[in-house]
Amino acid sequence: MTAVIDFQGVTRRDGGLVRLDALDLQVDEGEVLALLGHNGAGKTTTMHLILGLLSPSEGQVAVLGGAPDGAHAETLRRRLGYLPENVSFYEQLSGREVLDYFARLKRVDRGQVGELLDRVGLGHAAHRRVKTYSKGMRQRLGLAQALLGDPRLLLLDEPTTGLDPAATRDFYDTVRGLRERGCTVLLSSHVLPGVEPYIDRALILGGGKRLALGSLTELREEAALPITVRARGHGGAGDLAQRLAGWDDPRITVTPHDAHEVALTVPPDAKLAVLRRLTDTAGVEDIELLPPTLEHLYTHFSAELSPAQRGDAE
Amino acid sequence: MNAILTIAGKEFRDGLRNRWVLAIALVLAFLAVGIAWFGAAASGGLGFTSLATTVVSLATLAVFLIPLIALLLAYDAVVGEQEAGTLLLLLTYPISRTQLLLGKFLGHSLILAAATALGFGIAGAVIAVGAEGVALTELAAGMGLLIGSSILLGWVFIAFAYLISVWVTEKARAAGLALVVWFLFVLVFDLGLLALLVSVERGGDWLPWLLLLNPTECFRLINLTGFEAARSYTGLTSIAEGSAFRPAMVTAILVAWILVPLGLALLRFRRRAA
Numbered sequence: 001m002t003a004v005i006d007f008q009g010v011t012r013r014d015g016g017l018v019r020l021d022a023l024d025l026q027v028d029e030g031e032v033l034a035l036l037g038h039n040g041a042g043k044t045t046t047m048h049l050i051l052g053l054l055s056p057s058e059g060q061v062a063v064l065g066g067a068p069d070g071a072h073a074e075t076l077r078r079r080l081g082y083l084p085e086n087v088s089f090y091e092q093l094s095g096r097e098v099l100d101y102f103a104r105l106k107r108v109d110r111g112q113v114g115e116l117l118d119r120v121g122l123g124h125a126a127h128r129r130v131k132t133y134s135k136g137m138r139q140r141l142g143l144a145q146a147l148l149g150d151p152r153l154l155l156l157d158e159p160t161t162g163l164d165p166a167a168t169r170d171f172y173d174t175v176r177g178l179r180e181r182g183c184t185v186l187l188s189s190h191v192l193p194g195v196e197p198y199i200d201r202a203l204i205l206g207g208g209k210r211l212a213l214g215s216l217t218e219l220r221e222e223a224a225l226p227i228t229v230r231a232r233g234h235g236g237a238g239d240l241a242q243r244l245a246g247w248d249d250p251r252i253t254v255t256p257h258d259a260h261e262v263a264l265t266v267p268p269d270a271k272l273a274v275l276r277r278l279t280d281t282a283g284v285e286d287i288e289l290l291p292p293t294l295e296h297l298y299t300h301f302s303a304e305l306s307p308a309q310r311g312d313a314e
Numbered sequence: 315m316n317a318i319l320t321i322a323g324k325e326f327r328d329g330l331r332n333r334w335v336l337a338i339a340l341v342l343a344f345l346a347v348g349i350a351w352f353g354a355a356a357s358g359g360l361g362f363t364s365l366a367t368t369v370v371s372l373a374t375l376a377v378f379l380i381p382l383i384a385l386l387l388a389y390d391a392v393v394g395e396q397e398a399g400t401l402l403l404l405l406t407y408p409i410s411r412t413q414l415l416l417g418k419f420l421g422h423s424l425i426l427a428a429a430t431a432l433g434f435g436i437a438g439a440v441i442a443v444g445a446e447g448v449a450l451t452e453l454a455a456g457m458g459l460l461i462g463s464s465i466l467l468g469w470v471f472i473a474f475a476y477l478i479s480v481w482v483t484e485k486a487r488a489a490g491l492a493l494v495v496w497f498l499f500v501l502v503f504d505l506g507l508l509a510l511l512v513s514v515e516r517g518g519d520w521l522p523w524l525l526l527l528n529p530t531e532c533f534r535l536i537n538l539t540g541f542e543a544a545r546s547y548t549g550l551t552s553i554a555e556g557s558a559f560r561p562a563m564v565t566a567i568l569v570a571w572i573l574v575p576l577g578l579a580l581l582r583f584r585r586r587a588a
Contacts, residue, residue, distance in 0.1 A: 051406045054587070087399035092331055103405045104320045143401075267464040 002065065004029050004051060004153055004184045010059035012045055014209075019045040021208040028185065029152075032179050034195050035188040036298055037205035044085065046205070047155050050186070053243070064152060065259060069075040078106060081146030085188075088138065091131040095122050095141050098130060099148070103289065108149035116144040135162040143174065143296040160194060166168060172198040192295045202294065204301045208233040209302045216294065220268070223300045225292040226251070227271055229264045229276050232286040243281055249273075317409040325421020329387075338383055342433025345379070346372055347440050359434040362445035366552045369437040372434070373537040375466045377530045380430070381500055384471035385492040386421045392583065393488045411584050419476060421577060426468040434461045450543045460537060465531040466568045470493075480583040488584040503528045526564070529571040535564045 005027040012086050013018040020042045027033050035043045047062050048054040052068030062078060066072025084106055089098045098114045117126045120140040130138065139162060146154055156175075160168045176198055190196045202219065204212040212219055233240050241256035249270050255263045266274045271289075292300075323328060329335050350362055361367070392415070395401040404414055436505045439455035478491045507524060514521065523533040539561055 052482065053402070053405060077406060080406075082401050082406045084402050085404055089398075089400065090328070092328065101324050101408070102319070105317060105404070105409055107316075107408065175432050 003027055004031075004063075004064060005047075005186070006060075007046075008060045010049065010056045010061055012054060013097065015232075018208050018213045020049070020056075023208075023210055025120070025203065025210070025213070027184060029184055030179055032167055032175065032185045032187070032199045033203065034202040035205065035305070036187060036190070036202055036294075037188075038190075040207075041205040042182070042208040043205060044157060047082075047157055047186070047188065050155060051080070068300075069286040078108075078149060079151055079173075080153040080155065081148065081151035082155045083142045083146040083157060083159055085161070087142055089130050089141060089145075092129060094127050094129050095133065095137075096126040096140060099140040102145050103148050105233050106149050112148060115280045116147055120144045120149075120174070127134075136164065136167045139163055140171075141174060142173065145179075150183075150232045152183060154183055154185045156185065158188055158190070160189060192298060193293065196294045201298075204298060208306045211304070212297075216297075219294075219297045219301075220292055223292065223297055224268060225296055225300055226265045226267050227292070228259070228290040229266050229271075229274055230261060230288040230290065231264065231281075231284050232288070233283040234260065234279075234285065240283060242259075243283065244278070247274075271309045317413045318420060319418025322407060322413060322420035322424065325418050326424045328563075329421070329425035334387060335425055338429035339432035339436070340381075342430065342434035343440075343574060346434055346437030347359070349375055349443050350437065350445070362441065362448070365448060365452055365456060368441070369537065372437075372460055376460065376467065377533060378465050378500060380426075380468045381427075381471040381530065382496050384426055384468040385475045385496055386391065387426060387530075388472045388475035389479055389488045389492040390485050391418050391422060391476055392422065392483050393482055394479075396483065397485055402450070402537045412580055415474075415476065415480075415580055415583050419472065422472050423439050424467050425463045426472060430464045430468060431461050436462065445574050461564055463481070463533050463565075466572070467529060468566070470571045472528040473572050476579040477582070480579050480586070499528055499530055504530070504541045526567050528574065529568055532568045532571065538567070539564075 003026040005025065007025040010020060010023045010025075011018065019168045022047070023042070025046075031085055035046060037043050045054065049056060050063050050068060052063075052070075052073045061069075064072075066076060080288065090101075093101070095117060096113060099117065103110045103113055107171065113128060114123070114126070117123050120143050122137060122140055122144065123134065125137060132140065133141065137183050139159065146156065154175075160171055163171060172194070175187070179185060187195070187199075196216070199216075201213065202214050203210065214222065214291055231240070231244065238277075240260065241254060241262050244254045244264070245254055245263055247254075249267075251267045252270060252274065253262060255265070257263050264274060275287065278287050350368045379402065392401065395404070405411070434457060438453060442448060442453055474495050475492055478488050482488045482491065507521075510524070513519060525535060
């Protein structure tokens with residue numbers, strides 16, 4: 001299978017500033033990839049390169065089988081959807097009119113407009129002016145715009161900023177539905193906990209460089225961050241902690257939480273040994289396993305950056 | 315081509331919806347009727363004087379108002395969409411930058427043309443009905459020429475507004491530059507020319523040619539030389555004798571004044587980074 005997005009050693013410089021530094025990236029069809037990074041890490045630059053709004057200073061970009069900044073752009077642009085980070089649609093138009101306008105420009109069947117508005121939950125507000133829309137409604141209108149013409153590739157720049165948790169979940173459910181239909185989705189986000197269950201792989205960028213790329217499992221393996229194991233049980237004060245103290249492995253640390261709960265920090269390879277002892281310990285009633293979250297992984301991978309690097313591209 | 319019409323149609327509907335068309339038409343009609351009616355005020359009279367005076371006065375009004383209206387209408391054409399974020403989005407659509415800019419230009423041009431025709435048309439109708447002893451054919455010809463040349467003048471300044479709009483990155487700066495352009499072409503140029511006229515004692519055959527360097531002067535030339543009765547009224551025609559100052563020629567120059575800034579705006583827009 002050929003990659004939908006193919007970056008070969010792509011560098012982008014603006015004046016003396018390196019926005020993106022020798023990035024290699026392949027994204028397959030039907031994959032959901034999260035672009036993570038601090039402000040100025042190169043997320044938006046990466047998206048703009050895919051969209052053909054920028055050309056690489058070095059290296060090669062291919063999207064759906066061609067360079068997005070050349071003659072291929074015309075065909076490519078009808079097959080991709082994009083939701084920019086900050087966009088305020090024509091306020092004096094109604095939601096329906098906005099979508100209708102974009103449908104004409106994308107030369108897609110305008111019968112889709114009503115259906116898309118219903119799909120993002122704006123059917124009831126289709127005839128109201130965008131001026132009266134809330135932030136969440138505007139964002140959903142933007143998503144409907146990106147979905148025009150059944151795109152093969154969807155680029156969403158910070159799509160859930162300003163959305164409440166319920167709207168965020170709805171939003172990601174739509175993304176999941178698209179993925180099941182074979183659409184490739186690239187989304188950038190810094191709201192890490194929300195995005196975790198919906199992505200296949202994550203690309204962590206920092207200072208224009210690729211810090212890590214892989215699925216959550218792969219990233220966890222690579223980072224080898226300790227797992228947190230929480231044990232709960234009965235017994236007097238400090239009792240549980242006492243019974244669970246004293247490990248042969250010096251990497252395991254025990255932190256009593258309160259009288260009934262203890263947290264153990266455990267390296268991945270010692271996980272089973274710890275679990276065995278916990279199940280054998282009298283008084284332990286509940287065990288909870290907390291693998292490192294995307295947030296922990298992100299912190300781990302971006303810790304190598306100096307503070308100056310993290311801020312200089314902003 | 316289709317994309318150009320889609321964009322132009324949207325722009326024109328915006329103009330109708332936010333009442334630009336109505337507002338411009340009403341302002342022009344109101345001032346034009348006023349000028350026609352109080353045309354004799356300077357000589358102590360009241361009421362419609364003559365068609366020639368009226369046309370000359372209306373042309374003077376148009377020279378001030380039309381460029382200002384055109385610049386205000388269009389200065390944020392590109393920079394406004396850039397600030398809203400829709401420009402970035404439009405650039406990822408399967409339309410070229412040329413189509414985008416020409417579509418918007420066409421839409422704004424139609425707004426101004428419709429409003430000018432409506433405003434001066436109303437004024438013409440009021441004069442035809444209210445004033446006694448006006449030759450209707452002459453009136454129609456005079457007003458027709460005024461409307462046609464006003465539209466051309468408006469398009470020149472819309473083109474200037476576009477050039478400004480693709481050059482800057484802030485709306486406020488575009489507004490400021492638009493006012494500077496208005497000030498230079500409508501006020502400063504005339505003063506400069508006058509100063510030159512006074513200071514040059516002999517020769518000065520080349521002076522009338524300077525008029526062609528300013529689209530508002532071209533507009534004046536069309537209206538003052540194109541209208542039979544107005545010709546005797548102004549000394550302008552005596553300095554502007556010669557083939558280069560015939561209405562057809564001056565109109566061609568006015569069209570060039572549209573095409574050059576618009577062409578520069580297109581070049582700039584195609585080259586600049588998103």
